[in-house]
Amino acid sequence: xxxxxxxxxxxxxxxAQAAKYIGQGLSVTFDHMQRRPVTVQYPYEKLIPSERxxxxxxxxxxxxxxxEVCVRVCPINLPIxxxxxxxxxKKKKLNHYSIDFGVCIFCGNCVEYCPTNCLSMTEEYExxxxxxxxxxxxxVALGRLPYKVTQDPMVTALREFAYLPKGEMDPHDLPPxxxxxxxxxxxxxxxxxxxxxxxxxxxxx
Amino acid sequence: xxxxxxxxxxxxxxxxxxxxxxxLARAFWIPLPMILVVIGAxxxxxxxxxxxxxxxxxxxxxxxxxxxxxxxxxxxxxxxxKLVFKEDLVPNKAxxxxxxxxxxxxxxxxxxxxxxxxxxxxxxxxxxxxxxxLWISLSSIAPIxxxxxxxxxNNKYSLLGGLRAAAQSISYEIPLALAVLAxxxxxxxxxxxDIVEQQSGYGxxxxxIWRQPVGFLIFWIAALxxxxxxxxxxxEAEEEIVAGYQTEYSGMRFALFYVGSYINLVLSAxxxxxxxxxxWEFPIPLDQLAGWLGVSETTPWLQVTTASxxxxxxxxxxxxxxxxxxxxxxxxxxxRIDQLLDLGWKFLLPVALVNLLLTAALKLVFPFAFGG
Numbered sequence: 001x002x003x004x005x006x007x008x009x010x011x012x013x014x015x016a017q018a019a020k021y022i023g024q025g026l027s028v029t030f031d032h033m034q035r036r037p038v039t040v041q042y043p044y045e046k047l048i049p050s051e052r053x054x055x056x057x058x059x060x061x062x063x064x065x066x067x068e069v070c071v072r073v074c075p076i077n078l079p080i081x082x083x084x085x086x087x088x089x090k091k092k093k094l095n096h097y098s099i100d101f102g103v104c105i106f107c108g109n110c111v112e113y114c115p116t117n118c119l120s121m122t123e124e125y126e127x128x129x130x131x132x133x134x135x136x137x138x139x140v141a142l143g144r145l146p147y148k149v150t151q152d153p154m155v156t157a158l159r160e161f162a163y164l165p166k167g168e169m170d171p172h173d174l175p176p177x178x179x180x181x182x183x184x185x186x187x188x189x190x191x192x193x194x195x196x197x198x199x200x201x202x203x204x205x
Numbered sequence: 206x207x208x209x210x211x212x213x214x215x216x217x218x219x220x221x222x223x224x225x226x227x228x229l230a231r232a233f234w235i236p237l238p239m240i241l242v243v244i245g246a247x248x249x250x251x252x253x254x255x256x257x258x259x260x261x262x263x264x265x266x267x268x269x270x271x272x273x274x275x276x277x278x279x280x281x282x283x284x285x286x287k288l289v290f291k292e293d294l295v296p297n298k299a300x301x302x303x304x305x306x307x308x309x310x311x312x313x314x315x316x317x318x319x320x321x322x323x324x325x326x327x328x329x330x331x332x333x334x335x336x337x338x339l340w341i342s343l344s345s346i347a348p349i350x351x352x353x354x355x356x357x358x359n360n361k362y363s364l365l366g367g368l369r370a371a372a373q374s375i376s377y378e379i380p381l382a383l384a385v386l387a388x389x390x391x392x393x394x395x396x397x398x399d400i401v402e403q404q405s406g407y408g409x410x411x412x413x414i415w416r417q418p419v420g421f422l423i424f425w426i427a428a429l430x431x432x433x434x435x436x437x438x439x440x441e442a443e444e445e446i447v448a449g450y451q452t453e454y455s456g457m458r459f460a461l462f463y464v465g466s467y468i469n470l471v472l473s474a475x476x477x478x479x480x481x482x483x484x485w486e487f488p489i490p491l492d493q494l495a496g497w498l499g500v501s502e503t504t505p506w507l508q509v510t511t512a513s514x515x516x517x518x519x520x521x522x523x524x525x526x527x528x529x530x531x532x533x534x535x536x537x538x539x540x541r542i543d544q545l546l547d548l549g550w551k552f553l554l555p556v557a558l559v560n561l562l563l564t565a566a567l568k569l570v571f572p573f574a575f576g577g
Contacts, residue, residue, distance in 0.1 A: 015552070022536070022537065025536040025537065026532055026533065026536050028536070029264050029532050029535050029536045030532060032263070032264050032265070032266060033260070033263040033264055035266050036266070037262070037263075037266050037267050037268045038266050038267075039266075039267055039268045041268075
């Protein structure tokens with residue numbers, strides 16, 4: 001008899017606990033209702049890509065020495081370097097260069113290892129095309145610079161989370177001169193230079 | 206006790222004064238509330254779809270529909286229009302008759318159940334003396350339609366979804382009926398009007414939720430399961446069985462399922478409001494307030510005000526519950542089929558039985574508070 005009552009009591013306790021947890025969960029969901037949406041209305045608003053953003057690769061044909069380092073460091077040997085040996089000048093003559101961005105994983109190894117810095121990362125990420133072969137960029141397409149979202153009159157450029165002032169959570173309606181949290185690189189450099197100058201002075205005297 | 210506005214009586218009286226026979230006047234009256242209720246139900250669905258999308262968006266820190274009309278209110282209309290203009294597909298090896306009959310059989314009982322939903326003293330289609338029982342019996346037709354749709358689609362996911370829908374509806378009908386029975390026992394009537402009348406007089410304190418808190422919870426859980434809302438949306442669990450019995454449906458037939466599920470949700474919320482939250486009653490007893498202010502019960506403006514306030518209160522309570530259902534949707538994960546049946550048979554059923562017995566005992570002990 002007592003065993004049965006204990007079972008009923010335990011059962012009721014379990015049910016009450018479950019109800020409590022459901023209530024807690026509901027309060028969490030309800031609390032989310034008053035938070036501001038994080039939506040970026042994409043074609044009208046765009047986030048400004050960060051400075052180390054790894055977007056479509058930019059390539060300068062004239063700087064390239066056809067060394068094929070980019071091919072060797074590429075995980076799948078993707079860049080196609082079409083060169084021939086010019087016997088007259090005894091130098092490599094570059095005919096064509098292309099990267100297929102339908103296959104590229106934007107790891108940035110080629111940019112890292114390019115000895116003449118002819119490869120670089122851009123902030124372009126809108127690579128949609130009707131045909132995948134359109135993504136095979138030749139040297140002319142690779143040489144184009146992307147539009148900046150900050151200069152596009154159709155687009156409201158929004159800052160990413162890390163570039164907002166301290167305590168600010170919403171990129172909308174920020175004053176244009178609001179600085180992000182922490183020191184900017186040039187400020188850090190300035191501080192370091194000042195420190196170096198201060199150290200150099202006592203040595204002189 | 207004054208019964209408030211009697212639209213039917215006045216309408217028939219006006220027509221008979223024009224020289225029409227009484228029966229003909231009645232025949233003229235009959236389609237009016239029906240059309241009104243069907244329109245109301247469809248508009249209710251549009252509002253619910255919009256509300257669900259907006260509340261879901263808010264719960265996930267999104268914006269939700271925004272461009273179709275102000276605040277995206279036309280989005281459900283756009284969705285509906287899209288479904289209307291889609292091609293009417295029937296799968297090659299499906300049974301065309303049962304495939305068509307399935308969604309119809311799901312929607313018609315749900316709309317028919319609006320017959321007994323009162324929005325005021327005389328603001329309902331028929332005051333049946335078996336009112337709430339009619340709703341329970343009509344809601345058990347829907348699983349037949351779901352099973353029909355699932356079986357006739359000739360698709361394993363549809364069949365699984367249909368079977369799950371049938372199992373779920375049958376299991377949760379029993380605690381639902383038992384919870385209703387406790388309320389009915391207190392009000393000594395199956396009529397929805399009488400059930401609301403019994404809660405009136407003391408404002409918010411007289412509502413059944415204070416006398417039947419356990420019954421309210423059981424009813425709400427079971428109603429969510431009957432509507433196949435999320436914690437209990439196993440019949441259309443998209444991660445497991447694509448879309449359940451709706452898998453092969455598209456266009457108008459799918460729209461029927463879609464509309465049916467939302468009408469059912471609104472209807473369940475309305476029934477909860479009627480059974481437990483005092484139906485059209487205002488949180489403050491209006492009759493007594495008018496008495497204190499010295500306004501006669503038969504004053505026309507008072508009657509119009511109370512009637513419109515009653516409609517607003519009913520709809521407000523129902524949509525508060527719809528909001529709760531949407532919130533629950535984003536709070537609770539889906540239960541497994543064994544957990545679902547466990548909850549129905551091993552938890553809700555015994556608790557509902559105990560609740561019923563307790564109500565009977567309390568009715569004997571305190572006849573004044575529990576409807577002797």
